[in-house]
Amino acid sequence: MIKEIYDRRSIRKFRQEPVPRDLLEGVLQAGIAAPSSKNRQPWKFVVVSGTAKKGMLQQMQKGLLREVSEKAVLPRSREHIHGAEYTLKIMEEAPVIVFIVDTLAGDLSATLDTEERIAEICNVQSIGAAIENMSLAAVDMGLGSLWIGDIFFAYEELNTWLAADGVMVAALAIGYPAEQPPARPRKDFSALVDWRN
Numbered sequence: 403m404i405k406e407i408y409d410r411r412s413i414r415k416f417r418q419e420p421v422p423r424d425l426l427e428g429v430l431q432a433g434i435a436a437p438s439s440k441n442r443q444p445w446k447f448v449v450v451s452g453t454a455k456k457g458m459l460q461q462m463q464k465g466l467l468r469e470v471s472e473k474a475v476l477p478r479s480r481e482h483i484h485g486a487e488y489t490l491k492i493m494e495e496a497p498v499i500v501f502i503v504d505t506l507a508g509d510l511s512a513t514l515d516t517e518e519r520i521a522e523i524c525n526v527q528s529i530g531a532a533i534e535n536m537s538l539a540a541v542d543m544g545l546g547s548l549w550i551g552d553i554f555f556a557y558e559e560l561n562t563w564l565a566a567d568g569v570m571v572a573a574l575a576i577g578y579p580a581e582q583p584p585a586r587p588r589k590d591f592s593a594l595v596d597w598r599n
């Protein structure tokens with residue numbers, strides 16, 4: 403897996419070739435194998451492909467249009483809207499979009515007490531581990547993926563469309579890569595690690 407860790411890239415160009423069901427199941431099984439806080443396994447997965455993508459993309463588009471209007475719910479994030487429009491194009495091109503749902507989270511605007519916040523932080527870490535497992539399994543199978551947070555620009559719309567047993571926390575586009583991007587820069591190792599002997 404060390405090879406897959408370093409070979410993984412965010413893929414933003416996909417081939418128009420369907421992903422076989424058994425490979426997708428392998429990717430999802432790798433996600434489910436992730437550790438989770440108190441083994442709560444606070445995740446569910448909605449796999450969107452084929453004609454089902456159309457309705458989902460319409461919802462994403464609807465959210466983005468709202469965010470450039472005076473009805474924006476994320477006005478301070480407006481500088482990232484162009485990036486999100488690009489993400490929408492990638493979602494159009496990718497053969498599969500997996501939505502990862504947190505089955506234990508409340509609404510985004512819910513007020514949490516300290517213990518609820520800690521549980522939520524731990525659940526989100528668990529979900530992050532599942533998504534990373536999925537990204538690495540995808541590399542192992544010759545697939546590429548893009549972890550997508552721009553779905554929050556259409557949070558209400560996509561959550562309603564998903565009608566899943568929980569709230570959406572991320573999406574992962576999956577397909578055969580049509581690009582081989584070089585490794586993106588990382589912060590300097592020595593600035594990140596504090597050794598205390």
Ligand SMILES: Cc1cc2nc3c(=O)[nH]c(=O)nc-3n(C[C@H](O)[C@H](O)[C@H](O)COP(=O)(O)O)c2cc1C
Nearest residue numbers: 410411412413414489548549550551552553585586
């Ligand atoms: C939580 C999260 C959300 C992300 N959301 C998006 C996104 O919406 N659109 C996008 O193009 N990339 C998105 N990315 C990909 C990052 O931009 C990418 O991981 C980073 O630039 C490093 O590049 P690399 O993944 O190729 O190493 C996201 C990554 C993470 C972990």
